[in-house]
Amino acid sequence: MKLLAKTNRIYLAFSLVIYLFAGLAFYQVVRFLIYKEVESRLRVERLDFENYIQIHRAWSDSTYFIENKIDVVPAGSSVQKAEMFIDTLIRNRYDNELMPFRQLTFYTTIQGKMHRVAIRKSLIQSYQLIEVITVTMAACLGLLLLGTFWFQGKLSGRLWHPFYETLSRIKRFNLASATPLQLDKPEINEFRELNEVLRKMGDKMQQDYRSLKEFTENASHEIQTPLALINAKVEQLIQSEKLTETQTRWIEDIYQASRRMARLNQGLLLLAKIENQQFTHNQTIDLAALLAEKLDDMEEVLHHKRLSVQSQNNIPFEVQLPMPLAESLVMNLVNNAIKHNYPDGRLELVSDGNQLWLGNTGSPLTTNPERLFERFKKEGSGPDSVGLGLAIIKEICDNYGLRIRYEEHNGWHRFCISRKPEEA
Amino acid sequence: MKVLVVEDEKGLAESITDYMSKEGYLCETASTFREADERIFLYNYDCVIVDLTLPDGDGFQIIQTLKKLLATTGVIIISARNSLEDKIRGLEIGSDDYLTKPFHLSELNARVKSLIRRRNFGGHTEIRFKEIVVNPLARKVYVNGQLTVLSRKEYDLLLYFLSNIDVVLTKVSIAEHLWGDNIDSADSLDMVYSHIKNLRRKLLEKGGSDYLRSVYGIGYKFGES
Numbered sequence: 001m002k003l004l005a006k007t008n009r010i011y012l013a014f015s016l017v018i019y020l021f022a023g024l025a026f027y028q029v030v031r032f033l034i035y036k037e038v039e040s041r042l043r044v045e046r047l048d049f050e051n052y053i054q055i056h057r058a059w060s061d062s063t064y065f066i067e068n069k070i071d072v073v074p075a076g077s078s079v080q081k082a083e084m085f086i087d088t089l090i091r092n093r094y095d096n097e098l099m100p101f102r103q104l105t106f107y108t109t110i111q112g113k114m115h116r117v118a119i120r121k122s123l124i125q126s127y128q129l130i131e132v133i134t135v136t137m138a139a140c141l142g143l144l145l146l147g148t149f150w151f152q153g154k155l156s157g158r159l160w161h162p163f164y165e166t167l168s169r170i171k172r173f174n175l176a177s178a179t180p181l182q183l184d185k186p187e188i189n190e191f192r193e194l195n196e197v198l199r200k201m202g203d204k205m206q207q208d209y210r211s212l213k214e215f216t217e218n219a220s221h222e223i224q225t226p227l228a229l230i231n232a233k234v235e236q237l238i239q240s241e242k243l244t245e246t247q248t249r250w251i252e253d254i255y256q257a258s259r260r261m262a263r264l265n266q267g268l269l270l271l272a273k274i275e276n277q278q279f280t281h282n283q284t285i286d287l288a289a290l291l292a293e294k295l296d297d298m299e300e301v302l303h304h305k306r307l308s309v310q311s312q313n314n315i316p317f318e319v320q321l322p323m324p325l326a327e328s329l330v331m332n333l334v335n336n337a338i339k340h341n342y343p344d345g346r347l348e349l350v351s352d353g354n355q356l357w358l359g360n361t362g363s364p365l366t367t368n369p370e371r372l373f374e375r376f377k378k379e380g381s382g383p384d385s386v387g388l389g390l391a392i393i394k395e396i397c398d399n400y401g402l403r404i405r406y407e408e409h410n411g412w413h414r415f416c417i418s419r420k421p422e423e424a
Numbered sequence: 425m426k427v428l429v430v431e432d433e434k435g436l437a438e439s440i441t442d443y444m445s446k447e448g449y450l451c452e453t454a455s456t457f458r459e460a461d462e463r464i465f466l467y468n469y470d471c472v473i474v475d476l477t478l479p480d481g482d483g484f485q486i487i488q489t490l491k492k493l494l495a496t497t498g499v500i501i502i503s504a505r506n507s508l509e510d511k512i513r514g515l516e517i518g519s520d521d522y523l524t525k526p527f528h529l530s531e532l533n534a535r536v537k538s539l540i541r542r543r544n545f546g547g548h549t550e551i552r553f554k555e556i557v558v559n560p561l562a563r564k565v566y567v568n569g570q571l572t573v574l575s576r577k578e579y580d581l582l583l584y585f586l587s588n589i590d591v592v593l594t595k596v597s598i599a600e601h602l603w604g605d606n607i608d609s610a611d612s613l614d615m616v617y618s619h620i621k622n623l624r625r626k627l628l629e630k631g632g633s634d635y636l637r638s639v640y641g642i643g644y645k646f647g648e649s
Contacts, residue, residue, distance in 0.1 A: 224504035225433050228526035232439035235529045238592045238642055248640035255642070259596055262526050266506060266605075273507075300577070300603075301611050304618075324508050338611070 004156055011152055012145075019141045023134070030133055034126040035102065039085055042104040045070075045119050046083075053110055075107060075116040082106075090120070099124055162186035166195055173202060175209050176275065213276055220269040227265070230258045260386060267388035270328065271375070274395045279322040282400075286316040287326065287417065288351035291358060294330045295349065298338065306344045314351035319419070321400050329396045332389040333358050333415060340413065348412075355418040362413050369406055425540060426467070429453045430460040430486060431475045431502070440473065443529045444536070446591075457481025464490050469497055470543070471536050474519075476503040476510065484517060491518040498539040502527065524605075528597035534587035551586050554648075555632055558586060567630035577602055578623045585636075585646035594643040620644060 083106040089098040100123040181202030183195040337360035345361040373394040378387040397404040431437040441451040454460035476483035499519040506524040551558040557566040599612035
């Protein structure tokens with residue numbers, strides 16, 4: 001949940017509770033005041049009534065205009081004497097509607113006889129008053145709630161804007177690119193400090209990353225020349241006629257080791273270059289055709305290992321890649337498919353335009369397929385393999401909007417290349 | 425034939441010179457940019473082998489100067505950088521070949537020879553070794569005057585041997601010569617063996633002597649001794 005949504009929600013819930021409570025309290029207070037007013041007037045009328053009885057000694061119901069205002073009923077002497085207020089509904093004489101009234105009931109002796117007297121007062125106006133007040137208040141409070149809600153939203157939106165800006169920049173930040181992390185200097189101290197810290201961290205990370213890259217590349221370059229020297233000297237050494245068999249074996253080992261190191265070095269250098277994005281000049285390349293071509297080139301090896309290739313009229317699978325990388329990708333795929341095959345095995349090349357796969361028969365995988373694309377992961381660990389082929393394939397795919405997937409199915413090992421969905 | 429080796433790694437320069445001298449070339453070395461610059465002004469060379477990264481300068485500049493002075497000199501670049509840009513730039517300014525370190529001396533030798541052959545005779549020269557004659561332009565091989573049909577790889581193999589007579593060629597260097605860097609070596613060594621077997625058989629069938637010898641299991645040697 002977004003920060004602003006969260007605060008808004010809390011704010012809304014809290015205000016609602018407060019407003020509801022305030023509304024209820026207000027209603028109670030107004031009602032109480034009105035009742036108090038009505039009741040005090042009823043008491044005054046009781047005094048008037050008692051005064052009238054004292055003067056006239058009798059009560060006549062003939063006071064027509066005061067509707068149901070005073071009701072005098074003879075009562076037994078056993079009844080309760082205390083005065084009492086109650087709410088009551090009385091039917092309107094004309095339209096038969098029920099009307100709310102407040103009624104004061106008390107007992108008094110008229111002409112020596114005990115009577116129950118009820119004096120009523122209409123509450124209809126008071127109720128209307130309460131209604132109007134309540135509606136007005138609800139409207140006012142509602143508007144206030146909406147207003148502050150809107151204001152609050154705007155305000156925090158503006159206050160947090162630098163934060164969201166920073167967040168989106170960090171998201172777009174690419175460690176490998178040359179451009180440093182660029183952040184604003186917002187007014188708010190906390191955000192400014194945050195940006196400051198982030199910028200420093202970003203710079204440091206980029207610097208470390210770069211120096212690591214440069215180190216890998218420089219080291220690899222520097223290694224090439226001594227390797228060339230070792231190779232040359234070994235080549236001269238084996239020209240000598242006087243070598244014993246043991247010596248030759250040692251020399252052979254040295255030679256093999258130096259060749260392997262050279263391959264390893266070249267692989268690492270290639271990886272560093274791809275990571276550094278040193279390959280430019282993308283071109284449209286049909287990988288399916290390139291793979292088919294490479295398989296043709298390797299015919300001799302395929303023949304030697306008695307491998308057969310199935311590749312029917314494939315739909316072109318076009319990608320944007322620098323040519324050397326496309327070559328490297330294809331070569332590593334093919335080499336991998338040949339290397340991990342068994343004699344009389346098969347290879348298949350399939351492309352449906354959306355994905356392309358090269359499958360090969362082979363013994364089941366012994367290592368974890370998830371870690372297959374890691375550097376120096378060797379399956380079967382042949383002495384000549386340096387374990388970089390799949391890492392190179394993955395690196396190329398990752399850097400050029402492709403996805404590589406491995407799947408094993410019925411003794412077939414497949415490497416599928418598909419396009420990464422365009423990032424939103 | 426005069427060859428100049430421009431290489432700052434002394435040991436490597438020495439190995440190249442030794443190897444080339446045995447092949448009958450007159451070799452000189454220059455270990456700095458200035459030395460190389462001086463030498464190409466003073467002498468004429470048939471072929472110059474240039475390392476691109478020199479302590480005091482850029483190998484490309486030497487090639488440019490050289491091409492201005494004498495355009496017929498062949499140029500082979502040897503570099504630790506295996507980059508396409510360098511290769512293209514090298515070709516653009518007139519170098520003939522590009523070898524990435526580490527390379528095989530036998531491979532360098534073969535390339536120098538083929539370069540000189542192309543430069544000096546426009547390829548119109550036959551390569552002779554005893555009863556074997558190779559016509560590089562037509563890619564035809566004659567043994568005792570009889571046409572011997574070789575596959576493409578067998579032909580390449582024979583030419584590689586003829587460029588390195590009496591020298592032990594490692595199996596790896598042969599494999600890389602035939603298939604380039606990119607082939608998985610375990611398979612390629614087996615294939616080298618079968619190609620050599622076929623080549624030897626075809627040469628013997630036409631009455632040639634057996635010049636091919638396996639040496640200590642590390643490689644092969646083509647020659648009389």
